[in-house]
Amino acid sequence: MDRTGKDEGGELRLTAGESVTSRTSRDVLGRGLSVLGRAIREQPRIFAVAVAGSVLFGGLVIASAYVVGAVVGDVVVPAVERGSVGVAAVALAAGALFGISVLRVVGIFGRRIGAGYMQFRLQAAYRRRVTRRYLDLPLSWHQRNATGTLLSNANSDVEAAWYPIAPLPFAVGTLVMLVGAVVSLFVTDWALALVGLAVFPALFALNVVYSRRMAPRQARAQRLRAEVSGIAHESFDGALVVKTMGREAQETARFSARAGELRDALVAVGRLRGVFDPMLETLPSLGTLAVLVVGAFRLRQGAITVTELVSVAFLFTVLAFPVRAIGWVLAELPRSVAGWDRVRRVLDATGEMPYGDVALDPADPTPATLDFADVGFAYEPAEAHLPGAEVLGEVSFTVPAGATVALVGPTGAGKSTVAALAVRLVDPDAGTVRLDGVDVRQLTAGSLAGAVALVAQVPFVFDDTVRANITLDRPGITDEQAWAALRLAEADGFVAALPDGLDTMVGERGTSLSGGQRQRLTLARALAGRPRLLVLDDATSAVDPRVEAAILAGLRAPTAGGPAASILVVAYRRATIALADEVIYLEHGRVLARGTHTELLASVAGYADLVTAYEQAETDPQQQRTPDEVTPLATGLEIEVDR
Amino acid sequence: MSVAEAERPAEEPAESTWRTLRRGLALSPELRTGLAGTVALALVYMVGRVAVPVAVQQGIDKGIVGGLDLDVVWTVVAATVAVLVVTTTCGYLMMRRLFTVSETALANVRTRAFRHVHDLSMLHQQSERRGSLVSRVTSDVDQITQFLQWGGVILIVNLGQLVVTTAVMLAYSWQLTLVVLAAFAPAVLVIRLLQRRLAGAYGVVRQRTGALLGTIAESVVGAPVIRAYGIAGRTARRLDTAIEGQRQAQQRAIRISILGSSVGELAAGLALAGVVVLGVALGVDGTLSVGQLTAFLFLVTLFIQPVQIATEVLNEAQNAIAGWRRVLDVLDAVPDVADPGEQGRELPSGPLDIRFAGVNFAYPGGPPVLHDVSLEIPAKSRVAVVGETGSGKTTFAKLLTRLMDPSGGEVLLSGVPLPRVRFASLRARVVMVPQDGFLFDATVGENVRFARPELTDAELTTAFTELGLADWLDGLPAGLDTPVGERGEALSVGERQLVALARAYVADPDLLVLDEATSAVDPATEVRLQRTLDAVTRGRTTLAIAHRLSTAQAADEVIVVDRGRIVQRGPHDELVREPDSVYGLLYASWLEQTG
Incomplete structure (x- = not known):
C-alpha cells in the first residue's frame, strides 16, 4: 500500500x-x-x-x-x-x-x-x-x-x-x-x-x-x-x-x-x-x-x-x-x-442528544407506529476537502401498528441509516421521526429504549455471560424469558450446548461464538425486551436460510408470550420481503417506490432486478457460463509483472 | 480461547527477575555494546559525588581546624572543581551512550515483537485480547526503556555511589563502616521481603488496569448498542467498578512501597546515631580526626541516598521486569503454524488442486469440528461448500489456507503438504476473502492494492470495471481516493465486502477461497459479481463458502458439510435430486426464501 x-x-x-x-x-x-x-x-x-x-x-x-x-x-x-x-x-x-x-x-x-x-x-x-x-x-x-x-x-x-x-x-x-x-x-x-x-x-x-x-x-x-x-x-x-x-x-x-x-x-x-x-x-x-x-x-x-x-x-x-x-x-x-x-x-464536547420528557406508557403491550416525515440525513465529510455525503433525502413512510415493513435497496442506498434513525441512534438533519405520533427527540430515554429495539448488521457482544448479554441488566427479564427469546431467535440449541449454559462467558467481542451465533444472540437480546417496534438491519445475514426462515416464522406468528411488535426489516431475501405488508424501495437515499411486493415487482424495474436476481441467474444459465466479454485482468497483470 | 484467558492465573508464578534480565539481554545483545565503557563513565561520574565530602574533610582538617590556612582551602577547592568538571562531562557521556544504546535496542525489540505477533497463528492471536497484544509493542516496551533510563541510570549511578562511598568510608574508618552496614543489614532484609509483596501488588494493578481498559473499550466500541438499549446506567456502573478496582489496587501498592522507604529511613537514622556514638569515642581515642568524622557523617548520607533511591527504583523495576517478561513471552511463543522458510518448497506453478487426507480438527479444549475429512478437488474447478451454521465450513477454509493446522491428517495443494510450503509462495498463490473484510484506515485504492502496491490507479479502475463495480466506484465522493475510515467504517458493510473482494481479485491468486465474502451485498450486485468472478476465475481453482445457494448453483461442484463431515458431493443438479438429503432440505428452504 x-x-x-x-x-x-x-x-x-x-x-x-x-x-x-x-x-x-x-x-x-x-x-x-x-x-x-x-x-x-x-x-x-x-x-x-x-x-x-x-x-x-x-x-x-x-x-x-x-x-x-x-x-x-x-x-x-x-x-x-x-x-x-x-x-x-x-x-x-x-x-x-x-x-x-x-x-x-x-x-x-x-x-x-x-x-x-x-x-x-x-x-x-x-x-x-x-x-x-x-x-x-x-x-x-x-x-x-x-x-x-x-x-x-x-x-x-x-x-x-x-x-x-x-x-x-x-x-x-x-x-x-x-x-x-x-x-x-x-x-x-x-x-x-x-x-x-x-x-x-x-x-x-x-x-x-x-x-x-x-x-x-x-x-x-x-x-x-x-x-x-x-x-x-x-x-x-x-x-x-x-x-x-x-x-x-x-x-x-x-x-x-x-x-x-x-x-x-x-x-x-x-x-x-x-x-x-x-x-x-x-x-x-x-x-x-x-x-x-x-x-x-x-x-x-x-x-x-x-x-x-x-x-x-x-x-x-x-x-x-x-x-x-x-x-x-x-x-x-x-x-x-x-x-x-x-x-x-x-x-467540553457538546452535541449531546438530550432526551425529552414525554413518557410512553411502559405497560402498553400494543405494537407501536413509526413515522418518517421528509427525513434527510448527511454524514459529516471524513476529510474537510471532501463533500459531506447526503445519505437520505425526503424519506417519508409509515410502519403502522402491528405491520411489517420491508426496506429494500441496493448496497449503499442508506438502509442502515434509516434503521439508525428509527431507534434514534442519530437525529435527522431535516424532517421528523415519530413513534406513536411523538417526535422521538421528545421521548424520555427509558421510553424509547423500552419501546424499540434494533438488531444491527454487525452484532456487538459484551465480554460477559450469555445471560448478561441478553438481559443487559434490564429489569424484569427472567431466565425463562431469556430462554423464550433464545428459542425465538433459534439460539436455544447452541446456548444449551455451551459448557455453562446462560452463565457461559462469551469472551471479548464474543470471539468464542461463530458469526451466526453472535447474530442470533443479539436478536434474542432485542426480543427479550419485548419491544413494540423491532428494527432488523439485515440482522440474519450470517444465518443459514433455513434458520432464518424459522426465525422469521416465529416473529410473524408470535406464540403466547412472544412479542407483538411492528417490524421494520432491512432485507434482500424474497421470503422475508414476501412477509411484509409493505415494501419501501430505496435507491441513493430516496424512496423510489412503495407498495406491496407484487406491485413493486410489476412496476419498478430496479426493484425487480434486485429481488429476482437469483432467479434470473438461474433461468439464464447461458449468460453465466459464457463470460467471453470479460478479459481477465489478472492475466494481463501477470504478463506485466513477468516483464 | 477466551476461556483459556479467563483460566490463566492472575499473577503467574513469576520467573526470577534475574532470569528475565538474562533472557532480555540475550535477546538484545545491543544492550551490552559498550556496557563496560558506560559503567566506567558512571563510576567516574560517581567520584564527583564523593569528591565533595573528601574536599570538606581535607579543607577542615588541613585548612581550618588547627590553624586557618586559606591557601590550602583554595587548593582543595580548586582541585575539587577540576574533578567536578571531569565527572560532569563523564556523566553527560554516560547518559548519551545509555540512551542511544537502550533506545536502539528496544526499538528493535518492538519491531521484532510486532513481527512475531503477526507470525503467530490466528488461533493464538485470538486467544489474546487485541489491546494486550498492542501493549506488548507499545507500553510494555516503553516501560522497559523508561526503567533502563530513569531506573537504569539511577541504579548504575547509585550502585557506583554505594561502592565508591563504601570504599571511602572504609578508608576513613573500618569500625564506623561496620556500624553503618550493621544498621542497614536488617533494613535490606525487610525491604527484600516487602519487594515480593510489592511485586504481587503491582501484578494486581496491572491486571485491574487491563480489565479497566477492556471495559472502556467496550463502552466506546459498543456505543451504538448502549445507546439503542438505553443501558448507559449499567455501563457506567461497570466502568465505575473497574475504575475503583484499579484505584484500590494502586493505593495498596503504594502503601507497601512506602513501608519499604520508611524502613530505609529508619536505618539511616540508626546509622547516623551509631556513627556519632562510636565516632566520638574514636575521636577521643585519636583514631579519627574531626574532619574525618565530619566527612563520615556526609558519607553516611551519600550511602543512605542510593539505598533509598534503589528501593524506589526497584519498585519501578518490578513493573519494568514484568513488562519485559511479557514482551519476551510473546517473542518466545513458538508460532504453532510456522513458516518452513528456506527449507520449505514453492508450490508448483499453474492451477492448484486440493487434497484433504483424513483431516480432523478440534479447537484447543473443544469438541471435534471436522471428522476424518478426505476429498480431492481437481485444479481449475469451482467448488461451493454449503452447510448449516456451525457445520464446519469456515474451519474447512481456514485449514485450506493454513490459518490453522489440522489436529490429524494432511492438507495438500498440488501434492505438497501445506506445512512444507513456504509462506511467501502460499500467500502469493492462495488468497482468502474472509467474511469480515477488514479495511485499513486509508483510501479505497490503497486498500485494494494492499497485496500489490505496484498497481497504478488505472489498473485498479480496470479491475473494478471487470468486477462490474465501475458504477459503484464512480458513485464514491472521491473515487479511488475516498478514505474508508477506521476499519472501513465510512463504508457500509456491503461496500466493505466489495473492496475486500477487489483486493483479493487484484492479488491474482491460483486458489481463491471466498468465505461468505458477499454476505452483506445486495442480490443483484452479488449475482453480477458471481458472473464476473466465474469469468475471471476461469483457469484457477475457486472454493466458495456460501449460505446463498445461488453460489452453489453456479459452481461446478457442491460439497455439503454437516456436523463436521462431508455428507454429499456433486453438481447441484444431481444433489437436488437426492431425496431427503441435507442439500435437498437446504435447497427447498432456499427456494422458499427467494421464490
Missing part, C-alpha cells in the same frame, strides 16, 4: 504542531500550573496532608543539618579536645539524630500517601467523567473520533494530566524548605546566605530552562508514541487480512519506520537529559565548595564557628536531592498540559 503520501502529510502536520508547541512553550508553565491548581482545588484536604508531610520532612532536613553541625562543633570537637566522652551529650546527639529520622518517616508517610492517593483519586475521578461523556455524547461524535483516541483519552491522557501530582507535594515542600534554608542561612551568616542566594535560584532557573527545552521534544515523542500504537492497533485488528495476503513484512516495515522515528525522538529527549541532569547534580556541589571558601574567610574574621560552617556545608549536600523534585514537576508539566487538553476536549 502506498503510504508515502500519507506519511509526508503526517510529517507536515507534525512539524507544524511542533512550531506551535515551541511558540506556546512559554505559557506551558503557566497552563501547567493552572492544571495543578485545579488538582489542588479538587482534592484540597489530601493535598494539605501531603504538603504537611512534605514540609515536615523539609524542616527536618534543615534541622538535621544543624544537628549534624552541632554534633560536630559542640560534641565531637569539645570531646576530642577534652580527651573524654561526655556520655550525656553523645546520647543526646545520637537520640536527636535518630529522633529526626523517626519524624522524617512520619513526613514521608504523609507526603507519599497523600500524593499517591491524590493522584489516584484524580485519575479515577477524571476517568469517570470522561467515560460519562462518552455515554452522553451522540454517536455522530463517536464516529468523528477514532476508537484509539477515545481509549487513550480515558486512559493515558488522564494519567498524563495528573502525572505531576506524584512529585508535587515533594516539590512544594522543597520550596518551603528552600525558603527555610535561606532564612536559616541569613540567621547564621549573611555571607554564607549570599552563596545560598546564588546557588538556589540558579538551580531553580536551570530546572526551568530544562523543562522548557524538554517540552517540545517530549511532545513529539508522545505524538509518535500514539502513532506507533495506532499502527499496531490497526495492524493487529486486520491480522487476518495481513496473514491471508502474506503482507507481514510490509506491515512490519511500516511499523518499524515509525518505531524508528520514535527511537530518534526519544534519543533526542535523552541527550537533553544527559546535558542537564549532571549539571543539576553538580551545581549544589559547587555550592558546598563555595561555602568552604567563604566559610574559611568568615571563620578567619571570627564571624562564624566551625559548627556553623559544617552545618551550612551539610545543608547544601542534603538539599541537592530534594531540589530535583521541582525539576520533576516542571519536566512533567508539558505532558500534563497536553494530556489535560485532550481530556478537556472530551469534557
Whole structure:
C-alpha cells in the first residue's frame, strides 16, 4: 500500500504542531500550573496532608543539618579536645539524630500517601467523567473520533494530566524548605546566605530552562508514541487480512519506520537529559565548595564557628536531592498540559442528544407506529476537502401498528441509516421521526429504549455471560424469558450446548461464538425486551436460510408470550420481503417506490432486478457460463509483472 | 480461547527477575555494546559525588581546624572543581551512550515483537485480547526503556555511589563502616521481603488496569448498542467498578512501597546515631580526626541516598521486569503454524488442486469440528461448500489456507503438504476473502492494492470495471481516493465486502477461497459479481463458502458439510435430486426464501 503520501502529510502536520508547541512553550508553565491548581482545588484536604508531610520532612532536613553541625562543633570537637566522652551529650546527639529520622518517616508517610492517593483519586475521578461523556455524547461524535483516541483519552491522557501530582507535594515542600534554608542561612551568616542566594535560584532557573527545552521534544515523542500504537492497533485488528495476503513484512516495515522515528525522538529527549541532569547534580556541589571558601574567610574574621560552617556545608549536600523534585514537576508539566487538553476536549464536547420528557406508557403491550416525515440525513465529510455525503433525502413512510415493513435497496442506498434513525441512534438533519405520533427527540430515554429495539448488521457482544448479554441488566427479564427469546431467535440449541449454559462467558467481542451465533444472540437480546417496534438491519445475514426462515416464522406468528411488535426489516431475501405488508424501495437515499411486493415487482424495474436476481441467474444459465466479454485482468497483470 | 484467558492465573508464578534480565539481554545483545565503557563513565561520574565530602574533610582538617590556612582551602577547592568538571562531562557521556544504546535496542525489540505477533497463528492471536497484544509493542516496551533510563541510570549511578562511598568510608574508618552496614543489614532484609509483596501488588494493578481498559473499550466500541438499549446506567456502573478496582489496587501498592522507604529511613537514622556514638569515642581515642568524622557523617548520607533511591527504583523495576517478561513471552511463543522458510518448497506453478487426507480438527479444549475429512478437488474447478451454521465450513477454509493446522491428517495443494510450503509462495498463490473484510484506515485504492502496491490507479479502475463495480466506484465522493475510515467504517458493510473482494481479485491468486465474502451485498450486485468472478476465475481453482445457494448453483461442484463431515458431493443438479438429503432440505428452504 502506498503510504508515502500519507506519511509526508503526517510529517507536515507534525512539524507544524511542533512550531506551535515551541511558540506556546512559554505559557506551558503557566497552563501547567493552572492544571495543578485545579488538582489542588479538587482534592484540597489530601493535598494539605501531603504538603504537611512534605514540609515536615523539609524542616527536618534543615534541622538535621544543624544537628549534624552541632554534633560536630559542640560534641565531637569539645570531646576530642577534652580527651573524654561526655556520655550525656553523645546520647543526646545520637537520640536527636535518630529522633529526626523517626519524624522524617512520619513526613514521608504523609507526603507519599497523600500524593499517591491524590493522584489516584484524580485519575479515577477524571476517568469517570470522561467515560460519562462518552455515554452522553451522540454517536455522530463517536464516529468523528477514532476508537484509539477515545481509549487513550480515558486512559493515558488522564494519567498524563495528573502525572505531576506524584512529585508535587515533594516539590512544594522543597520550596518551603528552600525558603527555610535561606532564612536559616541569613540567621547564621549573611555571607554564607549570599552563596545560598546564588546557588538556589540558579538551580531553580536551570530546572526551568530544562523543562522548557524538554517540552517540545517530549511532545513529539508522545505524538509518535500514539502513532506507533495506532499502527499496531490497526495492524493487529486486520491480522487476518495481513496473514491471508502474506503482507507481514510490509506491515512490519511500516511499523518499524515509525518505531524508528520514535527511537530518534526519544534519543533526542535523552541527550537533553544527559546535558542537564549532571549539571543539576553538580551545581549544589559547587555550592558546598563555595561555602568552604567563604566559610574559611568568615571563620578567619571570627564571624562564624566551625559548627556553623559544617552545618551550612551539610545543608547544601542534603538539599541537592530534594531540589530535583521541582525539576520533576516542571519536566512533567508539558505532558500534563497536553494530556489535560485532550481530556478537556472530551469534557467540553457538546452535541449531546438530550432526551425529552414525554413518557410512553411502559405497560402498553400494543405494537407501536413509526413515522418518517421528509427525513434527510448527511454524514459529516471524513476529510474537510471532501463533500459531506447526503445519505437520505425526503424519506417519508409509515410502519403502522402491528405491520411489517420491508426496506429494500441496493448496497449503499442508506438502509442502515434509516434503521439508525428509527431507534434514534442519530437525529435527522431535516424532517421528523415519530413513534406513536411523538417526535422521538421528545421521548424520555427509558421510553424509547423500552419501546424499540434494533438488531444491527454487525452484532456487538459484551465480554460477559450469555445471560448478561441478553438481559443487559434490564429489569424484569427472567431466565425463562431469556430462554423464550433464545428459542425465538433459534439460539436455544447452541446456548444449551455451551459448557455453562446462560452463565457461559462469551469472551471479548464474543470471539468464542461463530458469526451466526453472535447474530442470533443479539436478536434474542432485542426480543427479550419485548419491544413494540423491532428494527432488523439485515440482522440474519450470517444465518443459514433455513434458520432464518424459522426465525422469521416465529416473529410473524408470535406464540403466547412472544412479542407483538411492528417490524421494520432491512432485507434482500424474497421470503422475508414476501412477509411484509409493505415494501419501501430505496435507491441513493430516496424512496423510489412503495407498495406491496407484487406491485413493486410489476412496476419498478430496479426493484425487480434486485429481488429476482437469483432467479434470473438461474433461468439464464447461458449468460453465466459464457463470460467471453470479460478479459481477465489478472492475466494481463501477470504478463506485466513477468516483464 | 477466551476461556483459556479467563483460566490463566492472575499473577503467574513469576520467573526470577534475574532470569528475565538474562533472557532480555540475550535477546538484545545491543544492550551490552559498550556496557563496560558506560559503567566506567558512571563510576567516574560517581567520584564527583564523593569528591565533595573528601574536599570538606581535607579543607577542615588541613585548612581550618588547627590553624586557618586559606591557601590550602583554595587548593582543595580548586582541585575539587577540576574533578567536578571531569565527572560532569563523564556523566553527560554516560547518559548519551545509555540512551542511544537502550533506545536502539528496544526499538528493535518492538519491531521484532510486532513481527512475531503477526507470525503467530490466528488461533493464538485470538486467544489474546487485541489491546494486550498492542501493549506488548507499545507500553510494555516503553516501560522497559523508561526503567533502563530513569531506573537504569539511577541504579548504575547509585550502585557506583554505594561502592565508591563504601570504599571511602572504609578508608576513613573500618569500625564506623561496620556500624553503618550493621544498621542497614536488617533494613535490606525487610525491604527484600516487602519487594515480593510489592511485586504481587503491582501484578494486581496491572491486571485491574487491563480489565479497566477492556471495559472502556467496550463502552466506546459498543456505543451504538448502549445507546439503542438505553443501558448507559449499567455501563457506567461497570466502568465505575473497574475504575475503583484499579484505584484500590494502586493505593495498596503504594502503601507497601512506602513501608519499604520508611524502613530505609529508619536505618539511616540508626546509622547516623551509631556513627556519632562510636565516632566520638574514636575521636577521643585519636583514631579519627574531626574532619574525618565530619566527612563520615556526609558519607553516611551519600550511602543512605542510593539505598533509598534503589528501593524506589526497584519498585519501578518490578513493573519494568514484568513488562519485559511479557514482551519476551510473546517473542518466545513458538508460532504453532510456522513458516518452513528456506527449507520449505514453492508450490508448483499453474492451477492448484486440493487434497484433504483424513483431516480432523478440534479447537484447543473443544469438541471435534471436522471428522476424518478426505476429498480431492481437481485444479481449475469451482467448488461451493454449503452447510448449516456451525457445520464446519469456515474451519474447512481456514485449514485450506493454513490459518490453522489440522489436529490429524494432511492438507495438500498440488501434492505438497501445506506445512512444507513456504509462506511467501502460499500467500502469493492462495488468497482468502474472509467474511469480515477488514479495511485499513486509508483510501479505497490503497486498500485494494494492499497485496500489490505496484498497481497504478488505472489498473485498479480496470479491475473494478471487470468486477462490474465501475458504477459503484464512480458513485464514491472521491473515487479511488475516498478514505474508508477506521476499519472501513465510512463504508457500509456491503461496500466493505466489495473492496475486500477487489483486493483479493487484484492479488491474482491460483486458489481463491471466498468465505461468505458477499454476505452483506445486495442480490443483484452479488449475482453480477458471481458472473464476473466465474469469468475471471476461469483457469484457477475457486472454493466458495456460501449460505446463498445461488453460489452453489453456479459452481461446478457442491460439497455439503454437516456436523463436521462431508455428507454429499456433486453438481447441484444431481444433489437436488437426492431425496431427503441435507442439500435437498437446504435447497427447498432456499427456494422458499427467494421464490
